[in-house]
Amino acid sequence: MAAVRVLKTVIKRRFSSALYITGDKAQSNYVVLTPHIDFDEQIKRKDDLVKSIKARKLNIDLDKIEKRWAFFKMLDDHKTVLEVTRNEINVVIGKLKQEPQKNAADIEKLQLHVKLVKDDLKNIKDYSYGIDENANLGVLSLPNLLHPQTPINNTVTCHEFLDQPKRVDKSHVDVAKSLNLIVYVNPTCCFLKSDAALLEFSLTNYFQENLLKMGFTQFSNADFARSVVVDGCGDRKIFTLEGSNDELNRLHLVGGGSLHSFMAYFAKHSLQAAALPLKFFSLGRKYVSGDTGSDLFNLSQNSVARVFVAFEDDRQMDETLHALTQQIIQLYEPLGYHFKLVYVPASDLEKGESLRVSVQMLSNFLQKYVEVGSLGVYDDYLSKRLLFTCMVNKERRFLKIISGEVLNVQRFLACAIENNCLLEKPLIPDVLKKYL
Amino acid sequence: MILGKIVESGSHLHRRFFHISRSLLWNITQCPELDTDYLCNPHNAQEISDNITARKGVGDINLVHELKQKLSQLNTQDTMYESTQKQLYSELLKIPNRTHPEVAGYNNDPKIVKEVGNKPNPDTDLKEFQEITKRLKLVRTDQLGNLSGNKSYYLLGELAELEHALVRYVVADLIKNKFELISVPDILPREVIEGCGMNTRGARTQVYTLDERLHGPDLCLSGTSEMALAGYLSNQTLSHDRLPLKLAAVSRCYRAETSNLLEERGIYRVHEFTKVEMFVVSSPEASHDVLEEIRQIQEGCFGSLGLHFKVLDMPAHELGAQAYRKYDIEAWLAGRQIYGEISSCSNCLDYQSRRLGVRYSKNDSVGFVHTLNGTACAIPRLLIALVEGGQQKNGTIAIPDVLHKYMGKNVIGKQKKIPELKLIKNKK
Incomplete structure (x- = not known):
């Protein structure tokens, strides 16, 4: 017990999350859900976890998380033992009390014992909340494992369409301003005008019609999400609204095209x-806070198309990913711009992604490929954190998710403007005319 | 001038600097050129006071005159001069727009300008939007408060397609009517929103604000793209021959308002929705005709969707501070058997243009433009009208003819691809 007391003072409650709320906080905060945490299973693949953490260049000490978890489990077991002991003693006392005179001495002894057990339990409960939270939030901070196809260092190209456009010496912002296509104020504020606005309109209509044809069902999502969803998706570049006093249950502006809105x-x-x-x-919209820079690649507000695919069987993973990748190619090739599909290296993945296929167009001013669309493989990472399940033979299974922003209009527009610069092609290709 | 302001602000220096720099980026004028000749003329006091009373608006014209008087007696070097001037401005900004003389003559009721389409015979078998959409799995509103916020909703399957089709149809119609499509930001500085005549503070505000500690002060969510479009034009001087300048935008609108009224149940009044908006900048002499033109576009559009509706010229007390005249369109909601407002259009004269500094130039003279706005399509209520009005005996919903080509179908049925969801109970 002495060791426990020392640790109590060492472990401070540094973390706070809307995703994991311990009993003490639950008295003042409504617990929306409790994520499914199976660290004992996860740690069986410790080598893969270590590889994932290292390849993603994350500053996570897995050994420390493991130790904390073990301590939390030990404490939890101890708590269970104390609870059982308390109950057992109470049963015995109950029996002895049938002949109170005869058993007076034993009863007194046992009552003293049960009091000691209760005090111990209370002590454990008081400090175990912090240990509980530390251990569980440590586990929740771990990234997904890596998909075998995720490259460790460099991007790997899996598809390429048309030749690279030649280098230009004017950025899309300069060209767009001179052609009166945009009014750029700052990253939270940019207006698209004339053909730029019409490109946004026709391109989203084109994606809508074709995604329907490909068998997708349309959703029109809510733009706000609560903290529990934001923490569940593991992203903090989010706008938070004023006026939600409850720190663990705030309202955030995420946009109907965000992963959050589906989750x-x-x-x-x-x-x-x-x-x-x-x-x-x-x-719909996707809102991201904290972006800096003064071009269309770093805006706080983007118009996007997002796909969200969920299935149960592991074996469907590669087949589904392949089919989705082919559909993205089918969507992009008719637009007539150079693009490539790449697997991004582990260090560029979101924590929840095990693999990301990125659709990239060339910024021929920056001489750099820019992501205009993507598909992220999340496996059951999100569904365990936010409890999204199905029943198979009366057994609960966590669903596998592949989701991605298959189109980011503003980024597409920026590359299209630069790509068109030397060719003097119209910004809106013929294929989009019928979607105006 | 600006530097002087920053130095004076003392302990709020950092905050003020941020404040000013953000406004500067937007070109928001710090001292709008209000119509003081009219507002500060004592001969107009009674008329202005009567107007405020009729509109049930805020503002105190007597206080304005007192402050004006006080200011005229102070020397510009006086320590009180600047604070008095500031107070005078603040009071002047509260005075609402004038009211169209015809409207001023109405009592408390709107005047019905016209009715379009025929009111269907009462039919007790007609269901309400929530019931229809629940049965056909077209909307989800339940169990969302703790995940996506109070009163949030998701449009599903063919209803999401119908939303999209409406936006496409309406935008295509506006482009035909020579509107220029502009894509606008939804996060705006507070001054832009206040310049449009909206209050952004206090418990009853309709405006959402972003957390100041995380995102800096004075960023708000736009309640309508009218605000972004007005801000977009701020401090511009347009050549007279460019007028009327007709702009259209599709945006998400965010409103903190809420309602517990029975007739506003379901998605009738929500915190977030998609809207296509018209915004027109006109010369002062043309604005009355432009308002009629906007109204005709609205009537044509809602008529083509097969809706039955009334066009109302709204009485003074129904006008926002910025509007000089406002028409509302109320469509028949067949399921709830009431008329519900689906659209409106307003002429704001120079109320917004003075606050935001939007001018026109003609030959050698410069004047303030008139601004007008109108809803081309506000999704949730239009969906209610179309779904309740389109319900058929077999339980499906007929889609208006003009939308067939955008949807590739003519009815909406049960959404088989939308899964039944079961809530997972907490266990620990």
Whole structure:
């Protein structure tokens, strides 16, 4: 017990998350959901976890998390032992009390014992909240494992269309301003005008019609998400609204084209396996805070198309990913711009992604490829954190998710403007004319 | 001038600097050129006071005159001069727009300008939007408060397609009517929103603000793209021959307002929705005709969707501070058997242009433009009208003819691809 007391003072409650709320905080905060945490299973693949952390260049000390977890489990076991002991003693006392005179001495002894056990339990409970939170949030801070196809160092190209456009010496911002296509104020504020606005309109209409043809079902999502969803998706570049006093349950502006808006829909819900696979998409805004820079690659507000696919069977993973990748190619090639599809290296992945296929166009001013669309493989990482399940033979299974922003209009527009610069092509290709 | 302001602000220096620099980026004028000849003329006091009363608006014209009087007696070097001037401005900004003389003559009720389409016979079998959409799995509103916020909703499957089709149809119609499409930001500085006549502070504000500690002060969510479009034009002087300048935008609108009224249940009044907006800048002499033109576009659009609706010329107390005249369109909601407002259009004269510094030039003279705005399509209520009005005996919903080509179908049925969800109960 002495060791426990020392640790109590050492472990400070540094973390705070809307995703994991311990009993003490639960008295003043509504616990929306409790994520599924299976560290004992996860740590069986310790080598893969270490590889993932290292390849992503994350500053996470897995050994420390493991130790904290072991200590939390030990404490939890100890708590269980004390609870059982307390209950057992109470039963014995109950029996002895049937002949109180005869057993007076024993009863007194046992009552003293039960009091000591209760005090111990209370002590443990008081400080175990911090240990509980530390251990569980440590586990929740771990990234997804890596998909075998994720490259460790460099991007790997898996598809390329048309030749690279030649280098230009004017950025899309300069060209767009001179052609009166945009009014750029700052990253939170940019107006698209004339053909730029019409490109946004026709391109989203084009994606909508074709995604429907490909068998996707359209969603029009909510733009706000609560902290629990934001923490569940593991992203902090988010706008937070004023006026939500409850620190663990705030309201954030994420946009209907965000992953958050889909996860808010499915979090804490289960569905019948017969409904699978899910193939949904949404068109809408995506808001990201804290972007700096003065071009269309770093705006706080983007218009995007997002696909959201969920299935149960592991074996469907590669097949689904392949089919989605082919569909992206089918969507992009008719637009007539140079692009390539790459697997991004581990260090560029989001924590929840095990693999990301990135659609990239060339900024021929920056001489750099820019992501205009993507597909992220999340496996069951998100569904365990936010409880999204299905029942198979009365058994709960966590759904596998592949989701991505298959189109980011503003980034596409920026590259299209630079690519067109030397060719003097119209910004809106013929294929989009009928979508105006 | 600006530097002087920063130095004076003392302990709020950092905050003020941020404040000013953000406004400068937006070209928001710090001292709008209000119509003081009219507002500060004592001969107009009664008229202005009567107007405020009729509009049930805020503002105190007597206080304005007192302050004006006080200011005229002070020397510009006086320590009180600047604070008095500031107070005078603040009071002047509260005075609402004038009211169209015809409207001023109405009592408390709107005047019905016209009715379009026929009101269907009462039919007790007609269901309400929530019931229809729940049965056909077209909308989800339940169990979302703790995940995507109070009163949030998701449009699903063919209803999301219908939303998209409406936006496409309406925008195509506006382009035909020579509107220029502009894509606008939804996060705006506070001054832009206040320049449009909206209050952004206090418990009853309709405006969401971003967390100041995380994102800096004075960033708000736009309630309508009218605000972004007005801000976009701020401090511009347009050549007279460019007028009327007709702009259209599709945006998400965010409103903190809420309602517990029974007739506003479901998605009738929500915190977030998509809207196509018209915004027109006109010369002062043309603005009355432009308002009629906007109204005709609205009537044509809603008529083509097969809706039955009334066009109302709204009485003074229904006008926002910025509007000189406002028409509302109320469509028949067949399921709830009431009329519901689906659209409006307003002439704001020079109320917004003075606050935001939007001018026109003609030959050698410069004047303030008139601004007008109108809803081309506000999604949730239009969906209610179309779904309740389109319900058929077999339980499906008929889609208006003009939208067939955008949807590739003519009815909406049950959404088989939308899974039934079951809530997972907490266990620990």
